Amino acid sequence: MPTKKTPTKTVAKAPAKKTSSVKSAKNATQKSTPKKSDAGTPLSVVIRRRIEAQKARFHANDNISKFIQPGELEGLVDEVAEKMQAVLESLVIDTESDHNTKNTSQRVAKMFIKEVFNGRYVEQPTLTKFPNVSRLNELMIIGPITVRSACSHHLCPIMGRIWIGVLPSKESALIGLSKYSRLTEWVMCRPQIQEEAVVELADMLEKKIKPIGVAIVMDADHFCMQWRGVKDRDSKMVNSVMRGAFLKDSNLRREFLSLLDKR
Numbered sequence: 001m002p003t004k005k006t007p008t009k010t011v012a013k014a015p016a017k018k019t020s021s022v023k024s025a026k027n028a029t030q031k032s033t034p035k036k037s038d039a040g041t042p043l044s045v046v047i048r049r050r051i052e053a054q055k056a057r058f059h060a061n062d063n064i065s066k067f068i069q070p071g072e073l074e075g076l077v078d079e080v081a082e083k084m085q086a087v088l089e090s091l092v093i094d095t096e097s098d099h100n101t102k103n104t105s106q107r108v109a110k111m112f113i114k115e116v117f118n119g120r121y122v123e124q125p126t127l128t129k130f131p132n133v134s135r136l137n138e139l140m141i142i143g144p145i146t147v148r149s150a151c152s153h154h155l156c157p158i159m160g161r162i163w164i165g166v167l168p169s170k171e172s173a174l175i176g177l178s179k180y181s182r183l184t185e186w187v188m189c190r191p192q193i194q195e196e197a198v199v200e201l202a203d204m205l206e207k208k209i210k211p212i213g214v215a216i217v218m219d220a221d222h223f224c225m226q227w228r229g230v231k232d233r234d235s236k237m238v239n240s241v242m243r244g245a246f247l248k249d250s251n252l253r254r255e256f257l258s259l260l261d262k263r
């Protein structure tokens with residue numbers, strides 16, 4: 001479940017002692033990163049207040065980049081590292097003598113903010129649009145695009161593939177092929193559930209390209225079914241979204257599905 005409440009100040013302040021060592025090590029290479037405001041308010045709370053002031057949503061699968069100022073991501077990494085260190089301590093792991101876990105909190109924080117959940121914190125990749133000069137109106141299929149995501153229930157990885165079908169209209173704006181991957185990555189690098197992720201991607205493509213139809217198929221392994229839970233190594237989830245012409249025209253839909261290279 002996406003965290004609804006920002007941790008209280010008490011929690012935020014608990015591992016304060018650890019910070020100095022994490023921070024000073026960082027400061028050797030990086031100049032002042034705004035981690036806390038002058039009043040000592042955690043940066044996450046400062047950002048959260050900006051979001052709430054605009055009455056915006058900040059669920060796990062929402063992008064909040066417009067509420068984050070330059071340089072603040074570094075500060076967020078430090079804040080998450082501090083709290084991650086507290087988690088390791090609560091797991092009764094001796095991070096001082098266990099050299100393998102010494103910097104784990106910092107590594108995990110960086111992985112969350114800069115890599116696997118990065119799609120929450122950075123702006124949408126810029127998409128150069130081309131007018132449909134040759135007035136293409138034939139089915140285009142892009143994929144498979146590798147998908148790396150995580151479920152918002154357990155933060156377990158979701159690894160899979162996506163195929164996108166587009167039926168452009170003569171007036172559609174087209175985007176470069178690599179942009180489909182970049183846009184997919186941006187949407188997927190957030191904690192979420194597969195059903196919502198594909199819908200969001202479809203919405204975005206409809207808005208950008210204004211095609212006659214968009215279709216998406218996603219096929220993924222959910223590690224919360226394999227690593228934990230039922231431990232079923234073969235369970236997969238496949239789902240699809242069909243919009244516009246793909247919804248109305250069963251021949252088009254069949255053509256798209258038959259052309260997917262699902263090996």
Ligand SMILES: [Zn+2]
Binds near residue numbers: 154
């Ligand atoms: Zn899960």
